Amino acid sequence: MEIMTHSSTFLLPKLTGDNGGPLTYVLIVLNRRLPRFTPLLWKHAAQLRICADGGANRLYDELPLLFPDEEAVEIRRRYKPNLIKGDMDSIRDEVLRFYKDLGTEAVDASDDQDTTDLHKCVAYIQDLPNLKNQELCILVAGALGGRFDHEVGNINVICRFPNTRIILLSDDCLIQLLPSSCHHEIQIQSAVVGPHCGLIPIGGASKTNTTTGLQWNLSDTEMRFGGLISTSNIVKGEIVTVQSDADLLWTISINKKGMMTQGSY
Ligand SMILES: Nc1ncnc2c1ncn2[C@@H]1O[C@H](COP(=O)(O)OP(=O)(O)OP(=O)(O)O)[C@@H](O)[C@H]1O
Numbered sequence: 001m002e003i004m005t006h007s008s009t010f011l012l013p014k015l016t017g018d019n020g021g022p023l024t025y026v027l028i029v030l031n032r033r034l035p036r037f038t039p040l041l042w043k044h045a046a047q048l049r050i051c052a053d054g055g056a057n058r059l060y061d062e063l064p065l066l067f068p069d070e071e072a073v074e075i076r077r078r079y080k081p082n083l084i085k086g087d088m089d090s091i092r093d094e095v096l097r098f099y100k101d102l103g104t105e106a107v108d109a110s111d112d113q114d115t116t117d118l119h120k121c122v123a124y125i126q127d128l129p130n131l132k133n134q135e136l137c138i139l140v141a142g143a144l145g146g147r148f149d150h151e152v153g154n155i156n157v158i159c160r161f162p163n164t165r166i167i168l169l170s171d172d173c174l175i176q177l178l179p180s181s182c183h184h185e186i187q188i189q190s191a192v193v194g195p196h197c198g199l200i201p202i203g204g205a206s207k208t209n210t211t212t213g214l215q216w217n218l219s220d221t222e223m224r225f226g227g228l229i230s231t232s233n234i235v236k237g238e239i240v241t242v243q244s245d246a247d248l249l250w251t252i253s254i255n256k257k258g259m260m261t262q263g264s265y
């Protein structure tokens, strides 16, 4: 079976040695407190930065707070999203006007009340012809914490797009899907992630799971909700491998101290 490699080099100032091949990063900003490292994600996602509806309020309100020595309006001009998409019931009028005046495209998708704003943004990215031949990795800032229905909705989006690399991020941790169609090799950038981690069967029982590189490895072990799932596990090596017959969520803590020593964004 094909091996899919993963890394967290997008949390480092330079993207060297990324999965053995270049990824094109895209950033989606959600309506939840911005992680402190959002400017780093912004830099890596040079081709496309999107705000999901009220995510634009977060960019407008919170990004200037990360640069206390600079004028807020200068920061807002420097961090101009390419697109704002969603049902537009959370973005404030002044914020929409500000970014539209700077040239940001705004797409009102209020006719669809069955999919979340994050879903709408991911579907939009998938349909972009100029990104079709690139290996994409969608970084989602502000995806965790706060309202549990939103968190689960965000996790459901990564399950609905199993063939797209999507990484949900908060200040504290990241979550991504490990599809069962591949074996997985996860490179651990221990300066910025770990050691706490988890492997969670999301779509039903997974009969057989085998891992290496963890303190509590699985060896042809079953996992299911209501039975064994792997939480509070610890990364032990530079590489974690995972094989499973079912899609799993991989989560790992983000090391705040490590992020702060990574230099300027
Ligand atoms: N507390 C939260 N935790 C995690 N993600 C969130 C949270 N709040 C919003 N989001 C994400 O940001 C996106 C945009 O948020 P926004 O508040 O604009 O959505 P919304 O559709 O207006 O929400 P609702 O109408 O349910 O309050 C959502 O689709 C969701 O993915």
Ligand SMILES: Cc1ncc(C[n+]2csc(CCO)c2C)c(N)n1
Binding pocket: 087, 112, 113, 114, 115, 116, 117
């Ligand atoms: C069964 C069911 N539950 C909830 C909603 C509501 N809903 C889900 S996504 C969305 C858009 C949010 O921007 C809204 C309003 C629905 N349509 N169907």
